[in-house]
Amino acid sequence: MWLQLVAAAHAQSAEARVDTYDDGWIHVVAPAASVDVPLKKWDVAGGWDADFVSGATPLVQSDTTSSATFFDEARQGGHVAVTAKPKDTWSVSGTWGGSFESDHVSNSAGVAMTADALGRMATLRAGWSTSLWQAGRSDDPDYAQPGADHALDLGWTQILGRTTTAAVALSGIYSACADELGCQASPYRRVWIDGVVLPERHPDTRARGAASLKVSQAIGQASALHVWYRAYADSWEVTGHTGELSFAQSFAGDRLLLRAGLRGAWQSPASFWRAAYAGEPAFRTADPELSGFSSVVGTLEGTWTLFSVGPAEHVGLSARVQRHHYDYPSFPAYDARDAWVLGGGVDAAF
């Protein structure tokens, strides 16, 4: 029975989907495809994805004036994960991910170990990854700003009873970036100081830490409630809180699954963020990500398992609708942003 349950959760599968994002300024179409091939003591998973982005983005200046720049760009990415399971109770995996566009290239590699403990009542995970990236400018082939992110992730998933699980995750990320612009700075954004337009300048390093708790509660065999909370802080004095509540319901013996979720987040501004700069600040930014903001994301999604065809045990359809709302109480260019995120796809299990 145990092996049957595990096998059911690890059938060979493939998925193709398209997601879109539209906030009135930016339009994104993102196709993606992925496969997962479990073998006896191995699992190989991989995928491809792309973003085709068009639209306009505000060129923010700190004196509250703004204008728009128009652009079209494309990004392609891939990811591979190879997992070895020498023993039934633990596994080790190696991952690679890459992202490629005309003015930004990144490659990341990681290793992780996962082990069952306490008589399979707990699952522990520890992982390390390093991402090397290089930012450029589409109008200057000689411009290059390298950087690196190193991340440590720890996780503990605990079964609390026949219907309840809890999971704690901890992560630390350290970034070291080229000293011309600093971490997360855009070579395109400009800051207006005393009549002079200057590029962004962020600190060269950044340390980030986050801790989260998730509790999942099954309600009978056909419903489940998930509650998630995360606390965040970093060396730029950004602090934040994120919470999510979601409810999933299955119908017709899991052939139809529906999920509704609500996510809220609040974030403080970075220590060097100002709505308007003056003098000679050591660091300067026009990034709305580094201003204080709050956000709400509502999600409705469903999957529908249809039928078996050819070698596929089943073929299914999925759809998702999300509404994103962001409030920027002190950002000079705009005070809110709303977006629709729509997506759908087809998947098969073999």
Next chain:
Amino acid sequence: MRVTQGGGCVVFLLVSLLGGCATTLSTWERAALMTRVMQDPLQPGAARFETHVLDTREAMAGASDAGGAPCGCN
């Protein structure tokens, strides 16, 4: 067979707080944990795109997933 795992629960603060120092569960006692509604996210591909969107909108990152499955089967 039921085996008390009190020592491990001491380490896991949350479990202690919730009084969850549980005994082990047999396979057939995990049926509710193995249902698809207990798997979150429901659509991993869509969740990947959502993370991509949020990474461009928020400075916060990390600790999004503990990496374990509700079945206790790594």
